[in-house]
Amino acid sequence: MLLMGDPELDPERAVERLRQTTADHNARPxxxxxxxxxxxVSALPAGRSVTLEELIDAADEGMYEDKRGKRESRSVWSI
Structure with a gap:
């Protein structure tokens, strides 16, 4: 998922919407x-320069931790 350009786009809210949509699907009889x-999700702070590969690696790390269930509620990784 790529969220860019609009400071109002909140990655935490986008992740929650995806989780809720999935839960709604699963709740249907x-x-x-x-x-x-x-x-x-990886986040790039303003003024920081990284490669696309670094952003993807950070998001992958978060995804695998999410998959293993080791994270509590954190879904955005800053690099």
């Missing part, structure tokens, strides 16, 4: 399968 998500 008669579903043949349940969906699950593992999400990692």
């Amino acid at each position: 008669g579903q043949l399968f349940q969906l699950s998500l593992s999400i990692g």
